[in-house]
Amino acid sequence: MEMFLQVEIGFRKSQGQEQVTLDAVKRRLADLGYRLDRSSDCRSFARYMSGERAGVSYPCLTTGIVEADTGMSFAHVDARRDENFDQLQKLRFSGEEFAVVGGCILDL
Numbered sequence: 001m002e003m004f005l006q007v008e009i010g011f012r013k014s015q016g017q018e019q020v021t022l023d024a025v026k027r028r029l030a031d032l033g034y035r036l037d038r039s040s041d042c043r044s045f046a047r048y049m050s051g052e053r054a055g056v057s058y059p060c061l062t063t064g065i066v067e068a069d070t071g072m073s074f075a076h077v078d079a080r081r082d083e084n085f086d087q088l089q090k091l092r093f094s095g096e097e098f099a100v101v102g103g104c105i106l107d108l
Contacts, residue, residue, distance in 0.1 A: 001059050001103060004045075006056035008105055012098060015064065020097045027107070031046065032084040034074060038063030043104055061104035 009019060029035055042106060044059040065074045067090070072079050091097070092108045099106040 003103070004058045004096075005100070005103055007056075009100065010046050011020050011053070012105075017095060018097050018098045020099050021107070022099050023098075025099050025106070029108075030068065031089075032088050034084075034088060035068045037071075037073075040064030043102070046105070059104040061101050061106045063106070064108065069090050 010044050013019065026036060041061060041063045043059065043061050045057045047057040066072060067074065067079060070079075074085065079085070088108075095107070097108075
């Protein structure tokens with residue numbers, strides 16, 4: 001598993017992505033009024049399904065993101081849709097940053 005992780009980290013860095021710490025992720029989310037919901041952690045393997053990396057796998061971690069004040073998922077139909085939400089979405093979709101947590105890649 002470590003080999004798959006190191007290959008993915010190397011690939012991401014070669015694409016200009018930045019590896020950040022989990023604390024940096026938490027701070028960035030807190031600045032926007034969100035926090036991680038680690039009770040939603042799910043560890044698995046992600047696999048590229050198309051393109052030149054089709055079939056390449058790496059260990060990944062997905063988790064929840066909730067509003068810090070309400071505890072509601074950012075994706076809930078009744079969650080707020082303000083400028084901070086827009087910034088969260090930009091952060092999530094940009095793919096510019098990732099963290100390594102417990103031997104897994106964490107994307108937002």
